[in-house]
Amino acid sequence: MFLCQAIQPCYIFLHSFPPILSFTLSKEQQSVANTQNKVVDVPDQTAISQKLPCTFSSSELLIYFLQQEKAANMKENVASATVFTLLLFLNTCLLNGQLPPGKPEIFKCRSPNKETFTCWWRPGTDGGLPTNYSLTYHREGETLMHECPDYITGGPNSCHFGKQYTSMWRTYIMMVNATNQMGSSFSDELYVDVTYIVQPDPPLELAVEVKQPEDRKPYLWIKWSPPTLIDLKTGWFTLLYEIRLKPEKAAEWEIHFAGQQTEFKILSLHPGQKYLVQVRCKPDHGYWSAWSPVTFIQIPSDFTMNDTTVWISVAVLSAVICLIIVWAVALKGYSMVTCIFPPVPGPKIKGFDAHLLEKGKSEELLSALGCQDFPPTSDYEDLLVEYLEVDDSEDQHLMSVHSKEHPSQGMKPTYLDPDTDSGRGSCDSPSLLSEKCEEPQANPSTFYDPEVIEKPENPETTHTWDPQCISMEGKIPYFHAGGSKCSTWPLPQPSQHNPRSSYHNITDVCELAVGPAGAPATLLNEAGKDALKSSQTIKSREEGKATQQREVESFHSETDQDTPWLLPQEKTPFGSAKPLDYVEIHKVNKDGALSLLPKQRENSGKPKKPGTPENSKEYAKVSGVMDNNILVLVPDPHAKNVACFEESAKEAPPSLEQNQAEKALANFTATSSKCRLQLGGLDYLDPACFTHSFH
Amino acid sequence: MNIKGSPWKGSLLLLLVSNLLLCHSVAPLPICPGGAARCQVTLGDLFDRAVVLSHYIHNLSSEMFSEFDKRYTHGRGFITKAINSCHTSSLATPEDKEQAQQINQKDFLSLIVSILRSWNEPLYHLVTEVRGMQEAPEAILSKAVEIEEQTKRLLEGMELIVSQVHPETKENEIYPVWSGLPSLQMADEESRLSAYYNLLHCLRRDSHKIDNYLKLLKCRIIHNNNC
Secondary structure, three states: OEEEEEEOOOEEEEEEOOOEEEEEEEEOOEEEEOOOOOEEEEOOEEEEEEEOOOOOOOOOOEEEEEEOOOOOHHHHHHHHHHHHHHHHHHHHHOOOOOOOOOOOEEEEEEEOOOOOEEEEEEOOOOOOOOOEEEEEEEEOOOOOOEEOOOOOOOOOOEEEEOHHHOOOOOEEEEEEEEEEOOEEEEOOOEEEEHHHOEOOOOOEEEEEEEEOOOOOOOEEEEEEEOOOOOOOOOOOOOEEEEEEEEEOOOOOOEEEEEEOOOEEEEOOOOOOOEEEEEEEEEEOOOOOOOOOOOEEEEOOOOOOOHHHHHHHHHHHHHHHHHHHHHHHHHHOHHHHHHHHOOOOOOOOOOOOOHHHHHHOOHHHHHHHHOOOOOOOOHHHHHHHHHOOOOOOHHHHHHHHHHHHHHHHHHHOHHHOOOOHHHOOEHHHOOEOOOOOOOOOOOOOOOOOOHHHHOOOOOOOOOOOOOOOOOOOOOOOOOOOOOOOOOOOOOOOOOOOOOOOEOOOOHHHHHHHHHHHHOOOOOOOOHHHHHHHHHHHOOOOHHHHHHHHHHHHHHHHHHHOOOOOOOOOOEOOOOOOOOOOOOEEEEEEOOOOOEEEEEOOOOOOOOOOOOOOOOOOOOOEEEEEEEOOOEEEEEEOOOOHHHHHHHHHHHHOOOOOOHHHHHHHHHHHHHOHHHOEEEEOOEEEEOHHHHHHHHO | OOOOOHHHHHHHHHHHHHHHHHHHHOOOOOOOOOOOOOOOOOHHHHHHHHHHHHHHHHHHHHHHHHHHHHHHHOOOOHHHHHOOOOHHHHOOOOOOHHHHHHOOHHHHHHHHHHHHHHOHHHHHHHHHHHHHOOOOOHHHHHHHHHHHHHHHHHHHHHHHHHHHHOOOOOOOOOOOOOOOHHHHOOOOHHHHHHHHHHHHHHHHHHHHHHHHHHHHHHHHHOOOOOO
């Protein structure tokens, strides 16, 4: 009896009884010999297995059996009969595709709403026979096996789990079994938790519309609705959306995240283009859905952006404004700059040899400058400063301002600037207005506002002289501070076109003192004047005249702080010989102001012998002091004053130090009564006397 | 001053009444000044904050699990041993929408609080053990620390919500106890990795549960099932 089994992969078992020892399988053109097979000795049976090359198919095999020699001939007939049976059997066994099914594989499980889920498998190789698939599963914590409740809803090769079969937060262990006639095979176990396989369907009803409200910018209005079967209302499911759009021809999509809202506005669009719009969604924890089908929208050509119009107009306006500013700056640049950054007055002395300064030989430098007895010692300065104490508040202010400057300038009076660069007005210049001023002002109380003096940025307003200060011979000049233009002031340097504030300083005085030889100016204060006086005494008679003049000036400054400064009529430029102008006191009005007349030009460039007073010197006698700061003058024809002056002048020259000033002052004080000279009806005052009285 | 005089009485009464009225008209503070048990933060704000925290905690847990799996246990079938390994499985938590809608609000809140409380200790030990590892993975450690911190805050917020919604609730301190510490400290690497895998797997699941429950409750309580 033969029993043949054909099992993959192409094994053939041959069971025979009585046992056979070997067999040969052959078919056309091939033959396999079993001479080396293992013989399995089964009691009463012989089972022989032989691996067939799998090309043996559908063709008949002829099995020749070699029976044991012991087998009798009588069994040959039986054997051949069984062979035929076997052959038939083999035929069916080795037919194409009739194999057990291949191993399936579950490749995907998805839940669209956390209430149901579906799993899909991939069948293995087909055994050629109709195969049944079944999915079996059990859940975490259960031992009972279940079978898939729904094979249809999900399509072929799927298993759909309905609501009642779906549990969250619980692992499903599932397996697919494929069976056919030949056998079955099982897939690997798959562990699935519905929590982590959530992927919704795409959103529905995507609507896109171009909206153009009247008073606002146009925009694209995109609206959609969530996919069906998702429960958002109870909060079981939470959806987040995302849209994307692009012009038809563009390569990249423009993606916008929309959160949980189901509508969206797009503002920046290209007019006249056709846009593609899509939307998708995802759960709070899970996978993104597929993109919805594309929706097309045509943007109208008049989809203007109002923004651009506004920006263009803004740009044009700002350009115009910039142009205007630039033009204004260009026109008035200098004045604006000086308004913002007033020029710092720097020491600049004409004829100042910087090289000498570098050498450090101050004596040479000073001598070059022509100023002797400079710099004054500190004691001298202190002494000079004393005279700055004044009673009147205004005067104090005036004087204090000057006093402030004096120390700084007094340090190196030789380096002071006789120029107008030092911030003084043109009326400051040594060239006094006396010749050029018209009638005296009725109110001499106007005086320089020191602040005005120190604002060089306003050159036009530094014409602080009255228009009346136009020089006219024979007229009494009145020197007023503040508020009047003095364009008739001859400027000390032709280069200086800006009149300076009317500010006296010693520099002017010094020049006068030095005389036509020129001298560096010193501060115009009592101290300076005194210094000049001392220096004057060294000089010639002409210089003495200058001293007188300055004395007058200082008297003015002292006696009546309201009185205008007496400016030297002419500022002596360094090194040049210009005649000095003197002023003569014409009269003193009730306010104590001195009215001055320009003196005749008597002085010449010739240096006079020092110590020789000019006969033309005139002095006025102070009859009294009013209000502590007003000197009442009386013409005093005493000639002693001349002598007095001469004395002081004589005594001054030997000393080049500040002590001279002290001596001079002392002398003046001693001879106060004599310090009134009168000459030719014109009155001069020796202010030194009165300064001391103030002191 | 005779207080007992009727004009004084009347004015005092008037003052008292006006004070009471003014007090009632004061709007509740938008922010709770720290530490008050009964605070006047609106319930909606409390729920919003709780949902934000729970969402954040689940994101962190998910990332932490993914990193751990990728690095140590991928493809080695640890999932098979993670079945039934969560200490919170003893709690009767709803597993689908219908069950969740059937449970009543008070029990639901207590359930959430229990789950949160039961995770205090495991999180603490997780941080300690990961920190004590040689070559402690920084990404995992930092996330564990953050999760521990945020879970504490969420628990506080939940207790506030409970005190507002159900002020009469007695403090019920019963919660599932975690006893997995010895397995975290085992010498055998395979067992130890399995213990960590289980812990992180359960954490990921429970944080998702809490997040989903809170979103359900928020829509139910604040928006009346009309989110």
